[in-house]
Amino acid sequence: MSHLLPATFAFFTPAHGASPNAQSIDTLYKVTLYIALVIFVAVEGALGYALVKFRKRKGAVAAQIHGNTRLEISWTAAAAVILLVLAILTFAKLSSIQNPPNSGPGGAVLGEQNNLIYASTSRKLPPNGKALNITVVGRQYIWQFVYPGATEPDELGAPYSYEEMVVPTKTTVTLNIVSADVVHSWWIPALGGKFQAVPGYHNYTWFKIEKPGVFHGQCANMCGRGHARMIATVRAIPPAQFDAWLAERKRLIEEANADAKVERATLDSQTGPGRVGNP
Numbered sequence: 001m002s003h004l005l006p007a008t009f010a011f012f013t014p015a016h017g018a019s020p021n022a023q024s025i026d027t028l029y030k031v032t033l034y035i036a037l038v039i040f041v042a043v044e045g046a047l048g049y050a051l052v053k054f055r056k057r058k059g060a061v062a063a064q065i066h067g068n069t070r071l072e073i074s075w076t077a078a079a080a081v082i083l084l085v086l087a088i089l090t091f092a093k094l095s096s097i098q099n100p101p102n103s104g105p106g107g108a109v110l111g112e113q114n115n116l117i118y119a120s121t122s123r124k125l126p127p128n129g130k131a132l133n134i135t136v137v138g139r140q141y142i143w144q145f146v147y148p149g150a151t152e153p154d155e156l157g158a159p160y161s162y163e164e165m166v167v168p169t170k171t172t173v174t175l176n177i178v179s180a181d182v183v184h185s186w187w188i189p190a191l192g193g194k195f196q197a198v199p200g201y202h203n204y205t206w207f208k209i210e211k212p213g214v215f216h217g218q219c220a221n222m223c224g225r226g227h228a229r230m231i232a233t234v235r236a237i238p239p240a241q242f243d244a245w246l247a248e249r250k251r252l253i254e255e256a257n258a259d260a261k262v263e264r265a266t267l268d269s270q271t272g273p274g275r276v277g278n279p
């Protein structure tokens with residue numbers, strides 16, 4: 001029985017935060033839930049009590065009550081106090097949800113290319129301005145992740161992956177969320193709130209994962225018939241392993257590009273029915 005209660009609460013509360021922003025959302029949600037639970041039980045309890053205690057009896061005459069000033073003032077004041085407490089708590093937690101912290105000791109060493117500064121009021125950077133920035137591209141029906149390391153403008157030549165985002169632990173990761181077609185919604189519950197991927201717009205969020213782990217999510221905005229298949233996974237690994245993974249990723253993409261170049265040259269050199277070329 002003792003383990004049933006936490007399990008029930010876990011069902012009703014957000015995924016336990018694996019990132020400071022998700023942790024703050026989780027705390028706020030639970031505080032509100034517990035206050036609401038106490039009020040719910042008190043109100044329903046009083047209602048149940050009144051139903052039983054004052055049910056219809058032969059010869060009973062209902063008491064005629066014309067207000068109770070003290071009671072009315074106290075429940076108005078109590079509601080106001082609860083509202084005030086929730087507002088203060090929310091504003092106290094808000095900055096830890098919106099503003100990314102610096103990468104922790106032992107985090108990935110971030111090069112200059114991760115230090116992109118461009119005009120935006122909604123893009124939050126850690127106090128020292130250093131974060132690993134990953135572009136999240138929503139497209140029907142797969143998530144694409146573009147990592148730093150572009151060799152040409154517009155992120156061309158950068159290493160990328162589909163469906164699974166790999167990130168270093170202890171490192172502040174900022175996300176630049178965009179869409180290639182329709183509106184999608186980026187959501188990994190354990191790593192913070194939902195962010196829409198809207199064509200023509202950039203939305204920003206961040207997370208920071210302390211320990212290696214795998215976090216699952218799913219496109220949270222109905223985007224077409226393949227929506228249900230549009231899953232996303234974030235895999236956090238130690239920074240050294242991440243560097244190796246990224247280098248391998250880059251090597252595989254370069255290899256594939258080189259192969260494609262050879263294929264193209266072969267096709268271009270062919271004549272006749274086998275030739276597939278651009279006019």
Ligand SMILES: [Cu+2]
Nearest residue numbers: 184219223230
């Ligand atoms: Cu989608």
